[in-house]
Amino acid sequence: MSDAAVQKPARTAQLPGLSALGPLLALILLVVLGAFLNDNFLSQGNITNVLARSAFIGMIAVGMTFVITSGGLDLSVGSMAAFVAGVMILAMNALLPAMGVGVPLILAGMAVALVVGLLAGLANGLLVTQARIEPFIVTLGTMGIFRSLITWLADGGTISLDFAVRQLYRPVYYSGLFGIAWPILVFAVVAIAGQIAMRHTRFGRYCEAIGSNDKVARYSAVGVDGVRLMTYVLLGLLVGLATIMYVPRLGSASGSTGTLWELEAIAAVIIGGTALKGGYGRVWGTVVGVLILSLIDNILILADLVSPYLNGTIQGVIIVLAVVLQRGKSSA
Amino acid sequence: MAAAPMLELREVRKSFGPIEILHGIDFALHPGEVHALIGENGAGKSTIMKILGGFLPPTSGQVLLEGRPVPYASGAQAEAVGVVVIHQEFNLAADLKVSENVWLGRELGRVFLDHRAMRAGTQALLDQLDSTISPDARIRDLPVSDRQMVEIAKALSRKARVLIMDEPSAVLTHKEVEVLFRQIDRLRAQGVAILYTSHRLEEVTRLADRLTVLRDGAVVRRALRGELTEDGMATAMVGRDLQDIYPARRHPMGEIALDVRGFSVPPLVQDISFTLRRGEVLGISGLVGSGRTELAEGLVGLRPAAGQVFRNGASVHIRSVREAAAHGMAYLTEDRKEHGLLLDKTLRENLTLSTLPRFGSPFISAAREETALTEAIRDFDIRAPRRDMAVGNLSGGNQQKLLLAKTMLSSPEVVIIDEPTRGIDVGTKSQIYAFIDALAAEGRSVIVISSDMPEILGLSDRVLVMRQGRVAGELDGERICEKAVVRLVMGTAEEPAYV
Structure with a gap:
C-alpha cells in the first residue's frame, strides 16, 4: 500500500509536461491540416483575418483565465462587451458636437469603454466577494442585465457611431504597425503581460493559491477577497479593451453584439489547460485555445469539407475532449 | 455475566504500514451489556471501533459475531446484520429530511417511494426516543444534538444487535445526555450489546457494566461495574512515563x-x-x-x-x-x-x-x-x-x-x-x-x-x-x-x- 503511494506521484508528476503540450500539438495539427486543405490558408491575408478576429475573444479569455484560476467564473462578458460598446458609441455621439471629430473624441470614447468595463467588473466582483453569492449566479444575473440594457439603449435596434467618427476610428481595427494589425498587437501584449502576471507576480500566485484552496490562502495571510475582486475588475477592463478594438470594425452595437462570447472565452481557457475548478492557470494555453477555436472556424469555411454549420459540433467535441483529458490527469 | 459474547475481538493486531497500532487486543461485547472503552487520544479506540464495525480489516487476529467469523467486510454489510456504528462525524445527508435519512438505502415501496410508511415509521422511532423532532425536518436545520438523535433512530430502525457509539455525549447538553442514557438503558434491557466511549468518566461510571482501559494500543485494565473509581480510571489511562523524546526545558524567560x-x-x-x-x-x-x-x-x-x-x-x-x-x-x-x-x-x-x-x-x-x-x-x-x-x-x-x-x-x-x-x-x-x-x-x-x-x-x-x-x-x-x-x-x- 505504501509502495503504491510512493510510486504514484512520480508518474503523475511527469504527466503535466506532456499533457500541457496537448493543445499546442492540436494547434500545430490544425495549421498543417489547413495548409494541406487550402493554399490560401497560410496567406498573410487569411492569417491576419484569423488572428484579428481571435483578438477580441482572446483578450477577454486572458482575463477569464485569472477569474477561473482563482475558482471563479464570469458568464457576463459577452453581454458586458455589447453594453460597453453601446455606451461607448452613445458617449462618442453625445460628445461629438462639443469636441468635434478628432483624436480627442476617440480617446474619450476609449476612456469611457475602460471605465464602464471596470465598473461592470467591479459590480460582479463585489457581488461575489462582499455579498458572497456564487459567481455562476452573479454573472448569470449580470449577463441578463447587461444584455437587456444594451437592447434597451438601442431600443431593440442598432446603435451606430457617427459616420465621420467611424472613418477616423476605422484604422484601429483595419490598420496596424509593421504590417501587423492593431488588434493582434494589443492581444499579443495582453497575452504576454498576462502570462508574466500569472507566472511571476504575487497576483498570479495568489490566484492559483485561492483556486487551489481558499482556506489555506486565508490562513496564509493572503487577502482572498481583494484578489478575487481584482480578477473580476481585470476581466472587466479587458472587456473594455476588447470593445475598443471591436467597435471600429463595424461601428455599431446591438442586442446581438458579443453573443456567446462568454462561452467561447471559457472554452478557450479550458482547452488551454486551465483547471475549471481553479488552482492552476495557463495563460499561453488560453491563447492556444483561442487560436484553435478560430482556426476550426476558418478551416471549415476555407476547406469546404464539412458544412460550416457543423462548426459548433466540432468545437463542442474539442471542449469536451479537453475536459476529459484534464480529468484523466487529475484522477490519475 | 454468563451470556456468550455477541461480538468479539481475539488477539487482534492492526498495522498501518510498518507501524503497529493495536497490539493483540481481546475485547468482547455481550448482549444486554454496556461495555465502555476508554483511553487517551491515540490509544486505539477508534481503530477498534472501525474494526468492529467492518470499516477496517484487522492485520491479524479474529473478529467473531456470535462465535463465527464476521460475515461482513464493510460498514454497510455490517449494518445489514445488525452491527451499527454511530460515528462522531455523522453520516447524514444534510439536505434530506429526517425520515429520508432514516430510510436511506433501504427505502420502502416498490416503484414509487412509500412516503407515508416511511414517515410513520420514523415518527414511531422518534416517539420511542421521546424526541420532538419532526420527521419532515431537514437535517441541515437541526442542531447537533438532534442530529445525534436521528442517528440513534436510524440505528434503531436497522434492528441493531450491536451498537457502537463513538463519544455520543460529546455534542449533547446535560438534559439531552439524560435522554440518551435512558435510551441506552432501554436498548440494554432489550438485549442489545453496546460499546460506549466517552471522555467523561462520570458517564462511564453511570452506564458501563464492563470497562476496558486502553493505552498505546494495548488493554491495560479490565473491570466490571463498581470495580474502578473515576480516579482509578484516570490513573489507568495515564500511567505512562514521559519518554525522553522531549527536550530538556527551562530557558531564561524575558518580559x-x-x-x-x-x-x-x-x-x-x-x-x-x-x-x-x-x-x-x-x-x-x-x-x-x-x-x-x-x-x-x-x-x-x-x-x-x-x-x-x-x-x-x-x-x-x-x-x-x-x-x-x-x-x-x-x-x-x-x-x-x-x-x-x-x-x-x-x-x-x-x-x-x-x-x-x-x-x-x-x-x-x-x-x-x-x-x-x-x-x-x-x-x-x-x-x-x-x-x-x-x-x-x-x-x-x-x-x-x-x-x-x-x-x-x-x-x-x-x-x-x-x-x-x-x-x-x-x-x-x-x-x-x-x-x-x-x-x-x-x-x-x-x-x-x-x-x-x-x-x-x-x-x-x-x-x-x-x-x-x-x-x-x-x-x-x-x-x-x-x-x-x-x-x-x-x-x-x-x-x-x-x-
Missing part, C-alpha cells in the same frame, strides 16, 4: 510578550485571560471542542473576537492573519491538509505563500524562493524525494515540517502551534519538539495546543486547561502533572492534593 485579557471568540470561547513571556512555552490542553483552536484563530484574526490583547505592552487589534504577522504573531493550524498547505502545489509555492512580498516585487524571484526552500529543507530536515513534487504526496511528518518552515519564514515572535504532531511518527515528533524548544531558546514565545497529554507535559513551562470555552485552570512548575491536567480537562473534581 511579557503577549497579554490577553477578557478575550472572547463567540459563540464558544468566553473571557479568556493569560500572559505569555519571551522564551516561554505555554501548553493549552482540553478536549476537542473546548475552544482551544477557536481561541488561537481569534487571536490571529481568523475569527471575529472581542477583548484586549497587548503585544509587548501595547494594545493591538488584530483582524487578519496579515495584521497578526505585522505584530509578530503566527498561527500554525491543526488541519494542515485543509487549512495549512496547498496539497496540489509544490514545496516552493507552499513555503513562500504567506511571505510572498519578501520574494520580490512586482516580479517574484524564483531564485530567491529556491534559496529559501534549500534553507528550509536543511534547517527543518524536510525529506522530499523531489523538490518539485506536490506536497500532498509528502508524508505527514514532512508536511508538518514544511508547514513549520512556512510559518517561521515570517520570523514571528509569538508562535501558536495547534496539534504540532498529529498523525506523525515518533521520530519526527522528537524533531518537532526540538524545533519548538529551539524557538523558545531563541527568546520567542510559543503556545502549544495539544490533545496529546505527554506532549503538553513534556513541552510546557506552564499549562492552561480549557473546558467548554473557558479557562478551567492553570498549572505551572511542579504542579504540572498528568493527573492534575486530566482532572481539569474532564472537570471531574477539585484539584487533587499534591504531594
